[in-house]
Amino acid sequence: MITLSRAMVLAAGLGTRMRPLSDAMPKPLLPLAGQSLLDHALDRLTDSGVTDAVVNAHWLADQVAACVAARSAPRITLQREDTLLETGGGVARALTALGDAPFAVVNGDAFWLDGPHPALQRLAAAFDPERMDGLLLLIRTAQIAGEVGRGDFMLDPLGLLRRPEEGEVSPYLFGGVQILSPALFEGAPGGAFSLHMLWKRAIEAGRLYGLVHDGVWFHLSTPADLHHAEDVLRSGVTRALF
Secondary structure, eight states: OOOOOEEEEEOOOOOGGGTTTTSSSOGGGSEETTEEHHHHHHHHHHHTTOOEEEEEEOTTHHHHHHHHHTOOSSEEEEEEOSSOOHHHHHHHHTHHHHOSSOEEEEETTOEEEOOSSOHHHHHHHHOOTTTOSEEEEEEEGGGOOSOOTTOSBEEOTTOBEEOOOTTOOOSEEEEEEEEEOGGGGTTOOSSSOOHHHHHHHHHHTTOEEEEEOOSEEEOOSSHHHHHHHHHHHHHTHHHHHO
């Protein structure tokens, strides 16, 4: 168990599959249920005790800057990236601000509703720095509307993750929410690289784990996904579940 006080929100992507909505607005600033996806993510972090966050920005960065400047919590450091650093490079650049303790990383377009207990608090309670370099929030593919492909991860009874082998279909997708240890980044390259490279290394070392989400999660890849999520939230179905 850890105390979660710092986090990073990844908001620098181009959001190409969300075009044309993302042509004039970064994907994390698209509205859902009355506020931007980025604000939803930052609210979840604040509600779970995070006091300091880094938000990176590249595409239409001034709009992201204006969004975070309008907030009172958490305390936000804006990380402008003149060139795309991808997920791993973006987090690696922010490590000084994220400190020496494990921290949360949330995709700027991740949108979820908590179940009986907040997902970030469940992750923090389950994170064991002695055994883990990363703990990822997983979503059951059976609960997702739309195309999910072969899934992302296989999960063993102890929570250890591995990638599906050829011919396997995984029942889980990564939900865009995770807790990472700074140790995961030891020996990481400079510049742009994906977190997938570090996940692979952690899997080989037996130090990447998963936790299955017990609430609602929305796959937000295309404009149709966003409209579907708005319809579901407006219907009140999710309020009846929790």
